[in-house]
Amino acid sequence: MSEWRRHDDGLKVCRGPCADLLPCEAFPQRPDGRGPDSYCRPCRALLNRDYHRKYARQRGGRVHVEAPAGFKHCRGACGQTRPVTDFSRAPSHRGSDGYWPRCFDCVNRQKREYVIRRDHHGSSG
């Protein structure tokens, strides 16, 4: 006589963090019409938010950087908005604007740091 056995009765276990047995109305419908989602609404909203936050971090913390036409926001140490002529051309692939994400200054500085580090390592010669 357990109430927890009434799975067919329009109830569904949430696969999200709450792991609750909830009525089907508590689950959003899938966009492709395959029935209710595996996560209830609050859990789905939570996961979506986490996903977006993670995604934003992958892209360098900011999803949208406003730069006027002909300018580009440097993702390097300087973090400045510079004319695209301060960036070297990169082979354009999906999601790229055809320029390196870092300006010449930042690339050169990184190269220099790399050389210094390398020279420290291989001190023979």
Ligand SMILES: [Zn+2]
């Ligand atoms: Zn849930």
Ligand SMILES: [Zn+2]
């Ligand atoms: Zn820079």
